[in-house]
Amino acid sequence: MQDKINEILKSSEDQLQEIEDAKQLQELRVQFLGKKGRFTEVLRSMGNVAPEERPLIGKLVNEAREKIQKAIEFHENRLSQIEKEIRLKIERVDVSVPGKKPEVGAVHPLSVTTQQLEDIFIAMGYSIAEGPEVELDEYNFELLNVPKDHTSRDAQDSFYINENVLLRPHTSPVQARTMLSQKPPIKIVCPGRVYRVDEVDATHSPVFHQLEGLVIDKGIHMGHLKGTLDEFVKKLYGENARTKLRPSFFPFTEPSAEVDVSCYVCDGKDDNCKVCKGTGWVEIMGCGMVNPKVLDGCGIDSTVYSGFAFGMGLDRITVSKYNISDLRTLFENDLRFLSQFLGG
Ligand code: PHE
Numbered sequence: 001m002q003d004k005i006n007e008i009l010k011s012s013e014d015q016l017q018e019i020e021d022a023k024q025l026q027e028l029r030v031q032f033l034g035k036k037g038r039f040t041e042v043l044r045s046m047g048n049v050a051p052e053e054r055p056l057i058g059k060l061v062n063e064a065r066e067k068i069q070k071a072i073e074f075h076e077n078r079l080s081q082i083e084k085e086i087r088l089k090i091e092r093v094d095v096s097v098p099g100k101k102p103e104v105g106a107v108h109p110l111s112v113t114t115q116q117l118e119d120i121f122i123a124m125g126y127s128i129a130e131g132p133e134v135e136l137d138e139y140n141f142e143l144l145n146v147p148k149d150h151t152s153r154d155a156q157d158s159f160y161i162n163e164n165v166l167l168r169p170h171t172s173p174v175q176a177r178t179m180l181s182q183k184p185p186i187k188i189v190c191p192g193r194v195y196r197v198d199e200v201d202a203t204h205s206p207v208f209h210q211l212e213g214l215v216i217d218k219g220i221h222m223g224h225l226k227g228t229l230d231e232f233v234k235k236l237y238g239e240n241a242r243t244k245l246r247p248s249f250f251p252f253t254e255p256s257a258e259v260d261v262s263c264y265v266c267d268g269k270d271d272n273c274k275v276c277k278g279t280g281w282v283e284i285m286g287c288g289m290v291n292p293k294v295l296d297g298c299g300i301d302s303t304v305y306s307g308f309a310f311g312m313g314l315d316r317i318t319v320s321k322y323n324i325s326d327l328r329t330l331f332e333n334d335l336r337f338l339s340q341f342l343g344g
Contacts, residue, residue, distance in 0.1 A: 216307030253288025285312035
């Protein structure tokens with residue numbers, strides 16, 4: 001009997017040396033100490049043992065079990081120590097590794113210009129208005145007094161979706177929409193995307209951007225328009241900037257004018273200036289007093305109210321501001337180009 005106990009003990013010690021993980025250890029615990037374990041067998045055969053020897057055998061069994069229990073605990077600790085070391089190795093954080101620089105986005109140069117112009121006009125008391133890019137002929141031409149045979153109505157100039165619907169070729173329909181939905185005084189600017197049939201090259205794009213302005217109130221006259229434009233160019237190009245109006249024609253304004261700004265690069269001092277071509281002036285927008293026909297057509301009594309409107313190209317302003325030689329770069333969204341403007 002004693003031999004049997006020693007043999008079990010020995011076999012448990014041998015097996016424990018081979019144990020590699022907690023699962024194996026648990027199996028071993030069941031095998032030696034479990035209810036159906038190997039000592040239980042020994043105890044069952046106690047019947048064959050002489051009664052006076054029984055206490056001794058019982059004692060030996062208990063001692064052996066305790067020994068095994070201790071050995072298991074020892075290995076348990078050993079395994080969990082190993083496990084911990086492995087985990088520490090895997091989860092090790094090298095605080096000296098240089099960090100990954102996050103890619104920081106930037107505001108697109110066109111958006112920078114748009115926001116800058118919006119801010120200038122908001123500071124002058126204007127609100128921002130917007131309209132759809134897919135527009136009805138009615139708002140785009142009819143209400144703006146554009147005659148049926150006007151060239152801009154031609155399919156060679158504007159993108160038509162059907163007879164009455166087109167991609168707006170200017171932001172002026174927002175004027176009509178605003179007049180129809182608001183009562184004077186009106187003081188708005190509307191920035192937005194516009195479309196015209198055009199070949200793509202360094203200075204032309206079938207998609208571009210405008211900012212339209214409209215002011216309507218009692219007693220508004222050309223002096224208000226000129227004063228507004230002067231103030232605007234000073235804020236955009238600096239205190240020395242001046243404007244010059246040249247007579248022009250738009251169906252929706254009467255009188256109409258093209259606005260030139262004194263050259264913001266050479267101020268007329270460089271005969272070879274690339275921006276003003278030595279003239280000292282750069283054309284920046286169209287403007288005029290809102291045609292009374294347009295006011296009346298949009299439900300505003302032209303005998304009581306008058307107003308002025310202006311419209312400028314945001315893309316041209318942007319390329320000249322950043323000295324960008326090719327308009328296409330504004331639309332290609334090549335990050336190598338755009339990232340030059342990081343920080344706006
Ligand atoms: N709509 C004109 C254009 O696209 C610009 C403009 C706007 C002119 C408002 C006068 C008044 O060229």
